[in-house]
Amino acid sequence: MQNHILQAKHNEKFHDCICTEFPDRFFDWKITVLFYQAIHYLKTLAAQKGIDIGDTHYEIERNINPDRQSPKMAITKGAWREYNALYQYSQTARYNGITDFDTFEKLKETDYKFAVQNLGKFKKYLKSVGLKNDEESKEEAKPNLA
Numbered sequence: 001m002q003n004h005i006l007q008a009k010h011n012e013k014f015h016d017c018i019c020t021e022f023p024d025r026f027f028d029w030k031i032t033v034l035f036y037q038a039i040h041y042l043k044t045l046a047a048q049k050g051i052d053i054g055d056t057h058y059e060i061e062r063n064i065n066p067d068r069q070s071p072k073m074a075i076t077k078g079a080w081r082e083y084n085a086l087y088q089y090s091q092t093a094r095y096n097g098i099t100d101f102d103t104f105e106k107l108k109e110t111d112y113k114f115a116v117q118n119l120g121k122f123k124k125y126l127k128s129v130g131l132k133n134d135e136e137s138k139e140e141a142k143p144n145l146a
Contacts, residue, residue: 004047005133008040027108028093034112034119035090038083041123045131046073057087075125082122089115 015033018026042064046053051073053063063072066080075083089111098104123131 004040004044008037008044011037011040024109025105027105027112030112031086031089031093031108031115034115035086038086038119038122041126041131042083045126045129048130048132049073061087075129079122079125082118082125085118086115086122089118 011033015030015037018030018033039060042060043053051063053073054060062068064075064080064083065071066074066077068074092111093108
């Protein structure tokens with residue numbers, strides 16, 4: 001659990017750095033790092049609940065998608081739409097559409113703006129169902145000596 005929250009926060013810092021240093025470039029990497037933030041926050045929540053949702057994209061999808069039969073940790077349909085949109089944007093950014101670089105970069109800029117919104121909504125959902133940040137997790141682990 002600790003590793004996933006640390007990796008999510010690490011990804012946030014990296015995202016902040018590339019946004020600061022390169023505000024008008026590298027939208028493919030910005031999208032990708034947003035998606036990986038979502039995965040690590042999701043895996044943190046799963047660990048906090050004692051649920052193994054898997055390691056591969058396929059396993060995670062199978063275990064959180066509310067439309068699947070018997071997912072281990074189904075999320076709401078709305079949260080699934082946000083997560084799946086991030087996944088799709090990251091797939092496109094990494095593997096598809098590179099024909100004309102300038103056009104690709106403009107398309108990724110638009111996708112990035114949507115991906116930021118998707119991640120914000122997804123994180124809000126995760127917090128609403130019990131995701132604790134690093135500091136909250138540490139506080140719960142401390143013994144009560146009172």
